[in-house]
Amino acid sequence: MKPRLEVVLFLCALLPLSYGQDPLGWLFHRHFQEQYYGSLQANSTGDTCPDECDCPPTFPVAMYCDGRGLTAMPSIPSRIKYLYLQNNAITALPESALSNATNLVWLFLHHNQLTSDAVDQKIFLKLEGLERLYLQHNNLSSIPPSLPRSLRDLRINNNKIEKVTPADLQGMDNLTLLHLHDNAITEMGTSLKGLRSLTLLDISGNKLTKIPDDLPEHLHQFYLESNSINSLPEGFLSGLAQLQYVRMAHNQLTDKGIPPNTFNVTGLVELDLSYNKLERIPPVSTTLKHLYLQANQIKEFTVGSFCTVVDVTNFSKLQTLRLEGNEISREDIPSESALCLRQAFSIDV
Secondary structure (H helix, E strand, O other), X not given: XXXXXXXXXXXXXXXXXXXXXXXXXXXXXXXXXXXXXXHHHHHHHOOOOOOOOEOOOOXXXXXXXXXXXXXXXXXXXXXXXXXXXXXXXXXXXXXXXXXXXXXXXXXEOOOOOOEHHHEOOOOOOOOOOOOEEEOOOOEOOOOOOOOOOOOOEEXXXXXXXOEOOHHHHOOOOOOXXXXXXXXXXXXXXXXXXXXXXXXXXXXXXXXXXXXXXXXXXXOOEEEOOOOOOOOOOOOOOOOOOOOOEEEOOOOOOOHHHOOOOOEOOOOOOEEEOOOOOOOOOOXXXXXXXXXXXXXXXXXXXXXXXXXXXXXXXOOXXXXXXXXXXXXXXXXXXXXXXXXXXXXXXXXXX
């Protein structure tokens, strides 16, 4: 081999050392780096990496054990902050499993076979800096106790949870994202009351018959499709000034179950009420941009639902209106609606 070519190949081998501190970056480069750095893992980081996992020297605080067919928790070096254990067959979390991993910031355990009985009640007590906990797609019947108050992102959807209590989420002042969808929840009580930082709440695909009490005031996105809700409390959106997206499709809502002007609140950008039992278009704010009402039982197009006054400065900002699958046709849309809905670029009937 020519000397110049040897130099080029040597420099290419060193290129992975320049990657930044991105905990996800190693996923795309680890297979190429194994042949160069595999023998350095234990010596360069100070703790031995389990044989079944990858601990990249380029990002020594991350440990990748995803998709390895694991049935039990591996040994975790104390330096690890980002732990990837998804897509395995892990069935239990004993207290000792994380006793050495008190520096964890991210813990990904989704797509395993965890059950609530096999998750130790003290397993998360010492993880005082944990920000992301992914437990979706397991077999949990309840939210694990003593979750860290540092959590910002909790994903526990696609499990078998039937009830959420105030104790489950107590003290979680920093939580901003809560994914509880696709469980079997029938009751939430006042469990959301203390989540003062929550901006996204997804409780769709459960068995709820009413809106949870004490919704967090900073909610920005609220998803509760595919439940069994047939009525809404008076003014339940009035205290949610930052709420922009509400999705309530596939419920049992009727006209009688929606108090007057429930959705006539400023700030709302998208409202999805499709696949319910509405016979009239509910009044909405003129600031609303996207309204989905398909597959209801609507029999009349009421311009007053969008505009009470129409002039140069008063008109609806609605851009998308979906009404297909109801009991009206395009001929039922009155001509004066063109002035009210002057910004609508899509009206489907």
